[in-house]
Amino acid sequence: MNLLIKSATVIDPNSPFHQQVTDILIQDGQIVQIGNNLNAETEVIEAAGKHLLPGFFDLNCNIGELGYETKEDLATGTATAAAGGFTGLAVMPNTFSPVHSKAQVEYLVNKAKGNLVAIVPLGTISHKREGKDLSEMYDMYLSGARAFTDGDHPVQDAGLMERALLYATGFNALIFSYPEDIAIAGKAKINEGEVSTLLGMKGIPALAEELMIARDLYLAEYTNSPIHFSTISTARAVELIREARRKGLKVTCDVAAHNLVLTDEALTGFDSLYKVKPPLRTAKDIDALKAGLADGTIDAIVSQHTPQEVEYKNVEFEVAEYGMIGLQTAFSLALQAGLSIEQIAEKLSINPRKIIGAEAVAIAENSPANFVLVDTNNSWTYTKENNLSKSYNSPFIGQTLTGKVLLTVNNNQIFKARNYDRS
Structure with a gap:
């Protein structure tokens, strides 16, 4: 799984890039480089205004x-x-x-x-x-x-x-x-x-x-x-x-x-x-x-x-x-x-x-890519269609909520939210 995330705000006290806006390059499930103005021949996720957390x-x-x-x-x-x-x-x-x-x-x-x-x-x-x-x-x-x-x-x-x-x-x-x-x-x-x-x-x-x-x-x-x-x-x-x-x-x-x-x-x-x-x-x-x-x-x-x-x-x-x-x-x-x-x-x-007692996770170079990209301002409606559980017992189904998970990455795999626009 190769990916370049552009202009994300890192939120991770264990990371030297905590609270910084930066690019993150992932190759084969590893974070290989973090810095500004990175480029690579791979899928690019534009993440300006979004937050990257463990x-x-x-x-x-x-x-x-x-x-x-x-x-x-x-x-x-x-x-x-x-x-x-x-x-x-x-x-x-x-x-x-x-x-x-x-x-x-x-x-x-x-x-x-x-x-x-x-x-x-x-x-x-x-x-x-x-x-x-x-x-x-x-x-x-x-x-x-x-x-x-x-x-x-x-x-x-x-x-x-x-x-x-x-x-x-x-x-x-x-x-x-x-x-x-x-x-x-x-x-x-x-x-x-x-x-x-x-x-x-x-x-x-x-x-x-x-x-x-x-x-x-x-x-x-x-x-x-x-x-x-x-x-x-x-x-x-x-x-x-x-x-x-x-x-x-x-x-x-x-x-x-x-x-x-x-x-x-x-x-x-x-x-x-x-x-x-x-x-x-x-x-x-x-x-x-x-x-x-x-x-x-x-x-x-x-x-x-x-x-x-x-x-x-x-x-x-x-x-x-x-x-x-x-x-x-x-x-x-x-x-x-x-x-x-x-x-x-x-x-x-x-x-x-x-x-x-689980292994600590850090958004840092030469670390496994284990993170979530979120948008704190994005509103979404929780429906039976986008609910991935077998069960539907939530009073929030049918409600519009603020704060959306856009990407989840771990173990060289990725989950992408539906309809998430990327470059």
């Missing part, structure tokens, strides 16, 4: 393979990721059966080999995600898993979580905690507050998330282990993690892109496309999440891409499945939330790789 990396992506290929498979999931600017995905083990052995990790690694989008399988903490016995974590680590989580099943047993933290620390793996105390959350479907009262529905208190965060912070401190919290959503959660970082605990966290722009008021029409977990919270929570991103308390933004077949969403709200697809909209939603392009590079490209 490829995005998603720490929370659900792809149905193994077992739920009708929702999404590796081929459609990685195509969707490339369209959203992602060159790496940490894939949740929420499959059938769950990814709880080295054979399943090796299957995913081998099947995804050579793809534009790199796959990092996440193994389960517990066998079959049942929350009883530890899974084969070390064997999975040797096979390619770098972190462990029970996905959208919180580890309710504190003793099991303590053992998992101690065990994973022994071989430099990371535990992801999905913070929800199910004894508090119960069978409620939406955030507890004015909207749940208005709709006459039981609510999930913010306390359910915050209690689990407090518990796991104590366990991480006791075991002297690193811990990562997936998809935090409340103001108090941000404060708990902020205080833990002040104390020197090895804690990181992320937030789902849709939790930065949608409040529980979107649920007044009982539209199941807005049914997600953690639930949509309040404007006050969103303000706190944005403040957490700004001061570094929240390390990363994730898509929490969760495809569902239409028959699991086009039903009554109470029985509909949770989740929305989000790989193609994460960048636009980050812009909508008010993040600068520098913050987006940090939260979508750089920090996720640090957290998962």
Whole structure:
């Protein structure tokens, strides 16, 4: 893959060309030269006014393979990721059966080999995600898993979580905690507050998330282990993690892109496309999440891409499945939330790789070409036609969004947005 990108603004703190307008020459998938007024007999992309960032990396992506290929498979999931600017995905083990052995990790690694989008399988903490016995974590680590989580099943047993933290620390793996105390959350479907009262529905208190965060912070401190919290959503959660970082605990966290722009008021029409977990919270929570991103308390933004077949969403709200697809909209939603392009590079490209222990990416000479070219001012309409997922469960389909991914490049391969004019 040979390419010359002209007059792009590089946004990459790891690059000597950070915030410079420059040309980038790629030959056979390598960046061979960066500078002004470059020329080459190859395809040319005019990128004046556009930004070039390291490829995005998603720490929370659900792809149905193994077992739920009708929702999404590796081929459609990685195509969707490339369209959203992602060159790496940490894939949740929420499959059938769950990814709880080295054979399943090796299957995913081998099947995804050579793809534009790199796959990092996440193994389960517990066998079959049942929350009883530890899974084969070390064997999975040797096979390619770098972190462990029970996905959208919180580890309710504190003793099991303590053992998992101690065990994973022994071989430099990371535990992801999905913070929800199910004894508090119960069978409620939406955030507890004015909207749940208005709709006459039981609510999930913010306390359910915050209690689990407090518990796991104590366990991480006791075991002297690193811990990562997936998809935090409340103001108090941000404060708990902020205080833990002040104390020197090895804690990181992320937030789902849709939790930065949608409040529980979107649920007044009982539209199941807005049914997600953690639930949509309040404007006050969103303000706190944005403040957490700004001061570094929240390390990363994730898509929490969760495809569902239409028959699991086009039903009554109470029985509909949770989740929305989000790989193609994460960048636009980050812009909508008010993040600068520098913050987006940090939260979508750089920090996720640090957290998962993936190889760092830099826009530099003699480095592999792994980047995304974006236009922060370009508006586009998300439609069923340009949605590359097998599933359509997104409330943003039919909406016009600002911020378009134009090119995604990695592993000597390229994705180009439809109708992108190039010279």
